[in-house]
Amino acid sequence: MSKFVIACGGTGGHLSPGIALAEALVAHGHTVTLFISQKKVDTRLVEKYAHLSTKRVPGVPFSWRPDKHINFHLRQTQGLIFSLRFLRANRPDAIIGFGGFTNAGVVVAGRLLGIPVALHEANRVPGRAIRVLSRLAKRLYLPPGVRLPNVRGVLIRHTGLPVRTEIVRLPRDEARAQLGLDVGQRLLVVLGGSQGSANLNGWIEQNIPALTAEGVQIYCVTGLGKGSEGVREFRSRSGQSVKVQFESFSDRVGVLMSAADLVLSRAGAGTIAELVRCEAPAILIPYPFAADNHQAANALNFEQQGGGVVVAEQSLATLKQEVLDVIFNDWLLKKFRINLHRMSQENSIEIIVNDLQNLATGTMPARHMRHAPAPSNHESAA
Structure with missing residues (x-):
């Protein structure tokens, strides 16, 4: 069985799918650690998931305001150091990021340590974190019909957002x-x-x-x-x-x-x-x-x-x-x-879990995944 880190904190829109995916991976026998933020909404949402392992990672959202901009870089550096220490000590087989400010440190740390990274974007317009970090990933999950320009050499799969198992339609x-x-x-x-x-x-x-x-x-x-x-x-x-x-x-x-x-x-x-x-x-x-x-x-x-x-x-x-x-x-x-x-018919969780298992074990991806084009000779020279 494999070990995974899921970076998903900051908002319910990032944390909820992270929880959903974590529960599915655990059900398949894997070990999972959730990297969440230090915000109150994260603390409140994970209260009922005591069976999942969580780590609160330093970080704040990006801002151009001078004082907040300086604090952003300071906290992201702290997040990178935290992530490097955790990854070295625990050596997961793969990292999955759902966007947001908790992703940067662990994705960069994973790349530095040679741990494969997957990123999931749920919005119809990919966010800054996904746009910047996608060049460090081996997998990229995007909504159907969404493209991310200038992404090279990453496997792309179009699929939806994982939803927690307890969220189902009742009479x-x-x-x-x-x-x-x-x-x-x-x-x-x-x-x-x-x-x-x-x-x-x-x-x-x-x-x-x-x-x-x-x-x-x-x-x-x-x-x-x-x-x-x-x-x-x-x-x-x-x-x-x-x-x-x-x-x-x-x-x-x-x-x-x-x-x-x-x-x-x-x-x-x-x-x-x-x-x-x-x-x-x-x-x-x-x-x-x-x-x-x-x-x-x-x-x-x-x-x-x-x-x-x-x-x-x-x-x-x-x-x-x-x-x-x-x-x-x-x-x-x-x-x-x-x-x-x-x-509602697509089962996004099973699609992603199956592919992440392949990523963690180095298995060749399924044929339905699309390779983003590799850089041309001109681009490589640049």
């Missing part, structure tokens, strides 16, 4: 019973990503009276430190009691999405993969300041495949009517679910 009534919600009323679930969204939280607060008056119950995950928790009760036009529940963090994402008639969410790749797994129709509000505007590209692809609709941040004034139009349109919701079911 709607069963999911609502677990959450203590009414099975007869429409349910809007609001998710701001692992960091939460102050704008979406604010939009919900402003529109609670209008939505509950129409009999729409709401379950909003605000994000850590971005809102108070609790349950409020309102009355619909017909006099029914309608619940609005706020929670700062949820480790029951699959239950929430299964219970929902409609999900209102940011457009991170991890959230979209979970929406697809749970076949949950969604209105996506891409975060406009995401690096390289990657959430807009993610959302557009989701809409084009028929999983839901996209509303721009600057169009929040129209969002209430959009929510009401979609959540009461049974024909449209059914059509979205049919499309989501089609989208």
